Amino acid sequence: MADFRENVDKLNVRGIILSAMMTAFGLVVALSWKDAINALVARIIPSGSGSSLLGQFITATAVTLLVVVLATTVLRINRRLERQWERMSEQMSEQIDRVTDLFDRD
Secondary structure: HHHHHHHHHHHHHHHHHHHHHHHHHHHHHHHHHHHHHHHHHHHHHHOOOOOHHHHHHHHHHHHHHHEEEEEEHHHHHHHHHHHHHHHHHHHHHHHHHHHHHHHHOO
């Protein structure tokens, strides 16, 4: 049982979830906005269709910017959550020490 607990403690579940979220954001942005961005590029560049090479580069740049904004936001939220978790862990540790001290006095 102790080996299992050590492995669970070493597992960075938040990191795994964060990676999955970043991947999902990238996929959703690329799939959901691809047609809309292509249509916008086709309107901006009337000489060719949205599937032209220039249009594809503009689309890729726009999708990349959207993903960077989302990733930055998620990473900032994660930093805040890590700080809050550290504070809560410290407070819990202090409270556990106080309770332990009460029982050790006897």
